[in-house]
Amino acid sequence: MTSxxxxxxxxxxxxxxxxxxxxAQHPISRKKIAPNAVKILYRLKNxxxxxxxxxxxxxxxxxxxxxxxxxIVTDATPRQIKRLFRNSRIIGRRFxxxxxxxxxxxxxxxxxxEVATFRRPFTPEQDDPEILEQEPSLANNLFGTPAEDAIRRxxxxxxxxxxxxDFTVVDHVNxxxxxxxxxxxxxxxxxxRFAEDPVRILRALEFSCRLGFTxxxxxxxxxxxxxxxLNTVPAARLREELRGFYCKKNTAAVLEAGQRYxxxxxxxxxxxxxxxxxxxxxxxxxxxxxxxRDNDRELERVVITALIFPALLNEYxxxxxxxxxxxxxxxxxxxxxxxxxxxxxxxxRYAIRDILTIFYRLSRGDKRIKQLLKRENFFTALFFYAVVxxxxxxxxxxxxxxxxxxxxxxxxxxxxGRDYGKLLASASITAGYQP
Ligand code: ATP
Ligand code: MG
Numbered sequence: 001m002t003s004x005x006x007x008x009x010x011x012x013x014x015x016x017x018x019x020x021x022x023x024a025q026h027p028i029s030r031k032k033i034a035p036n037a038v039k040i041l042y043r044l045k046n047x048x049x050x051x052x053x054x055x056x057x058x059x060x061x062x063x064x065x066x067x068x069x070x071x072i073v074t075d076a077t078p079r080q081i082k083r084l085f086r087n088s089r090i091i092g093r094r095f096x097x098x099x100x101x102x103x104x105x106x107x108x109x110x111x112x113x114e115v116a117t118f119r120r121p122f123t124p125e126q127d128d129p130e131i132l133e134q135e136p137s138l139a140n141n142l143f144g145t146p147a148e149d150a151i152r153r154x155x156x157x158x159x160x161x162x163x164x165x166d167f168t169v170v171d172h173v174n175x176x177x178x179x180x181x182x183x184x185x186x187x188x189x190x191x192x193r194f195a196e197d198p199v200r201i202l203r204a205l206e207f208s209c210r211l212g213f214t215x216x217x218x219x220x221x222x223x224x225x226x227x228x229x230l231n232t233v234p235a236a237r238l239r240e241e242l243r244g245f246y247c248k249k250n251t252a253a254v255l256e257a258g259q260r261y262x263x264x265x266x267x268x269x270x271x272x273x274x275x276x277x278x279x280x281x282x283x284x285x286x287x288x289x290x291x292x293r294d295n296d297r298e299l300e301r302v303v304i305t306a307l308i309f310p311a312l313l314n315e316y317x318x319x320x321x322x323x324x325x326x327x328x329x330x331x332x333x334x335x336x337x338x339x340x341x342x343x344x345x346x347x348x349r350y351a352i353r354d355i356l357t358i359f360y361r362l363s364r365g366d367k368r369i370k371q372l373l374k375r376e377n378f379f380t381a382l383f384f385y386a387v388v389x390x391x392x393x394x395x396x397x398x399x400x401x402x403x404x405x406x407x408x409x410x411x412x413x414x415x416x417g418r419d420y421g422k423l424l425a426s427a428s429i430t431a432g433y434q435p
Contacts, residue, residue: 018147019176023167028061030167036102037070037113041164043084044115049076050146052161058169059157062179063211072115073149073161081115088115095119095141120144121152147172154193154200155207156185182213190222198229201263202241202254209253215261223261230266235343238267242342246299252283268307269337275310282306282387289383289418301351302380304344308334309384312356318363318388331356355381363388379418 030038033053044051051074057067074081078090081098088100097116104111120142127142144152146161150172153159157179161170169176178185184207186193186200194200201223208215215223230238245251255276258264264273272279283306290302311334316322331353339349358372358381372378 018150019171019174021169021171021176026062026169027064028058028162028167028169032061032066033057034070034111034113036100036111037072038164040072040085040100040113040115044072044074044076044081045164047076047084049074049080050118051164052146052170053164054149054161055153055158058160058162059175059179061162062160062169062176070113072113073118073146074115075118075146076115077117077143081117118144118146118149119152120148146170151187153187154197154203156187157183157207157213159187178216182211183216184208184211184213184219185216186219186222190219191226194222194226195229198226198233199237199241201227201230202258202267205254205257205261205263206241206245206248206250209250209257210248220261224263227261227263227266230263233267235341239342239344242303243296243300246287246303247296249287251303252280252287255283256280267341269341271311271334271337272307275307275314278310278313279306282309282384285387286383291418297348298380300344301348301355301377302383304335304338304342304348305352305355305380305384308338308352309356313388316360321364322360324357324360327357327360328353351377351380355384358382359384359388 033041037053037057041051041053051072053061053070054073055071057070060067076084078096078098081100082088082090085098085100087102088098090096091099095116097114100113100115101110102113122142150159150161153173155178156173156175158175159171159173160175160179161172162168163170173187184204186204204215204219204223207213242251245254255264255268258268259276264276268276283303286302286306290299308331312327312330315330316327332349335344335349335352338344354375354377358375358378361368361372362381362385366372375381
């Protein structure tokens with residue numbers, strides 16, 4: 001295989017013999033792998049290449065969970081992969097890898113698989129710095145060996161391979177032991193690996209929440225001490241990471257862990273942290289209530305709204321007769337630091353302002369309900385209204401009024417599948433309204 005740079009012999013390979021677990025001793029069956037991923041693995045193998053399933057897919061299959069996606073690694077170069085699959089495209093400037101597309105008649109969007117060549121990071125001890133001067137994108141894109149590809153990954157449980165050639169699981173990092181014991185352990189020197197990519201700090205929290213795993217002691221200590229480097233992470237990446245949390249219903253849990261590990265001050269604005277104790281129960285309700293995966297734009301609005309909600313209520317309590325333009329100004333002000341962190345698109349900021357405006361109109365018993373009902377963000381706002389009214393036990397008559405319209409709510413496409421009736425009923429408010 002092609003290898004850029006002068007890096008032989010490979011230290012990772014000579015030092016660590018991988019543990020190879022035969023088919024009979026692990027639970028991964030081909031039946032549990034997406035058929036198209038199996039096809040890709042076999043085509044690579046039948047053409048003489050090494051082909052592994054990698055990353056989260058192996059971790060989840062080992063745990064008996066259904067993986068979100070099936071990433072594949074191979075010793076074929078992107079060009080060689082491209083040549084084997086007509087339905088593929090080389091993507092990425094920094095990491096060159098191949099996407100393979102499968103179009104399905106029953107779904108509008110294709111199923112996409114990511115196939116990457118084994119790679120290793122640039123190391124000044126090993127590599128000629130000149131290659132970086134000529135081609136900076138190579139910093140993370142040097143072809144490597146399977147062992148090198150394993151140790152460049154974040155956590156031991158994320159670095160397992162499943163080999164299609166003999167159905168074994170290949171473990172270069174002692175990840176299986178950690179998987180069995182429920183441990184999140186960063187690979188290599190914790191301080192260095194977190195400093196190298198601070199997003200791993202948030203990923204550690206997320207995996208520990210999602211899987212119910214313990215963060216290993218050194219990893220834990222280091223993620224707290226390296227947390228200040230989160231300040232340097234570009235907004236787009238933080239926003240993407242946050243998206244990962246709410247798509248997995250994990251936002252409240254991760255933020256709570258972020259408090260415990262003293263990570264939050266380094267990636268969330270002060271205004272959010274000050275109100276976090278009040279925002280967490282709302283986030284938890286939201287994660288139960290909103291259907292996930294299908295509309296992540298709405299989820300993002302809900303999460304950001306929940307994060308600034310306590311500060312807003314602090315300024316303008318639920319029943320205050322505040323002028324709506326003052327509410328809107330305050331929302332803008334509260335969104336400013338969040339926008340700096342996450343670079344929220346304008347359409348999202350407007351939507352959040354709209355949600356909170358509708359919220360105050362509902363909370364003061366605005367009579368122009370029919371008009372409000374037509375607003376795109378009405379149903380999101382209704383959630384916040386129900387949650388607060390529940391907490392304060394106020395506005396009983398109004399809530400009951402809305403309960404009456406439950407059927408109408410369920411006819412709206414945005415509201416379909418969500419039990420607003422139940423949400424409102426949990427306020428245990430049925431009295432006080434005369435039709
Ligand atoms: P999920 O179920 O959330 O998709 P995942 O483990 O598959 O979990 P991805 O973000 O899809 O996570 O990344 C795929 C794999 O790439 C990871 O399992 C890990 O091996 C590697 N990886 C991802 N992000 C990093 C990172 N920041 N540093 C090192 N390795 C990473
Ligand atoms: Mg994944």
